[in-house]
């Protein structure tokens with residue numbers, strides 16, 4: 001038997017197509033997985049830059065968090081890995097651009113458009129709450145659109161997972177989008193804050209989408225004490241906005257977190273969103289009014305040029321560069337140059353593992369049920385020809401047993417390929433219910449229980 005070394009996901013599994021984004025630490029490019037042909041967004045951050053700016057912990061935490069999350073309105077992580085130079089995160093590719101890009105291009109979002117975005121991101125926030133996660137940085141820059149215009153939340157760099165019944169207390173976020181209780185916490189006026197902070201930020205985003213200005217005039221340099229006063233001033237709502245839309249915004253931009261909308265159910269209770277079917281929202285069956293243009297990539301075209309001309313360590317030359325570097329340092333193990341805490345993640349493997357586990361536990365349950373039935377039946381007096389009343393009581397028991405598909409069709413086949421035995425769920429047919437119960441056979445080799 002040949003032992004095949006399993007190759008972990010790495011940079012060579014992807015083909016770099018083009019640069020599409022740049023953040024404060026990293027860059028983003030479109031990549032294609034060589035074996036499946038699937039396109040992804042690959043975000044990569046230089047390990048040395050991260051270390052020098054004390055941001056390594058945040059990236060490690062972000063990957064840990066994202067690997068445990070999955071939702072239609074999140075930018076889901078599919079793979080993570082690293083090499084001597086960079087840390088990589090491979091995510092869903094959203095080709096519609098970020099909301100900031102569209103606001104800067106003066107796109108006018110209708111009330112209907114904003115309302116759908118609130119529902120979609122509300123659904124993501126509701127999910128995050130079930131996972132005890134606060135995002136803490138909801139803003140147009142971190143909302144990406146797909147090609148149809150559906151919203152997806154990204155950048156979990158400063159997100160946090162709350163312990164049960166605890167509060168967050170660090171001052172994290174982007175000032176113009178931060179909820180009043182975050183500032184109050186920094187001023188030690190409240191003990192901490194929780195999930196409603198994200199719903200406040202969603203309210204600010206919704207306001208900004210509709211008017212291209214923000215509800216409160218705040219800047220990164222506005223002092224804390226002043227911010228508190230600003231957030232307590234009343235918001236100006238243009239007279240041509242509908243009452244229902246203003247009502248939604250007022251309930252999101254409510255200064256008291258306890259009275260603020262902070263669940264999908266509360267969203268659904270507002271006059272504007274009462275008619276909305278949230279199941280259809282989740283299924284992405286409601287078409288967004290704004291569809292990002294398809295004739296060009298919704299990102300800055302200079303990024304690609306910059307990567308090709310200005311970048312000192314361009315990604316497309318990485319393979320050659322690392323090979324040269326590795327051959328020069330032949331004696332040292334490249335593994336020692338890696339960040340130990342940064343996890344290698346492969347969502348496909350994870351999904352496969354979970355499917356196997358589920359199959360195994362389903363199988364175990366069926367087997368236990370079958371064994372219990374078998375004991376019950378062994379205690380019952382054996383009747384050669386059951387009366388119809390007995391047949392109906394026995395038949396469901398007999399058929400409740402999931403029968404190995406392979407054994408029923410070909411008993412000899414059960415000895416082959418035992419790992420992939422599959423069970424079929426057989427609902428008793430009316431004819432089967434009338435049949436004489438035949439001796440049953442538990443046909444999986446892990447149990448030798450055979451009663452004949």
Ligand SMILES: Nc1ncnc2c1ncn2[C@@H]1O[C@H](COP(=O)(O)OP(=O)(O)OP(=O)(O)O)[C@@H](O)[C@H]1O
Nearest residue numbers: 020021022023024026028041091092093094098155
């Ligand atoms: N999954 C993605 N699909 C398509 N484009 C993306 C994706 N992720 C990021 N981008 C683009 O790349 C840009 C930079 O993303 P990145 O997350 O590095 O920056 P950021 O949100 O500004 O991060 P930071 O807050 O760390 O500076 C985004 O603004 C977006 O335009």
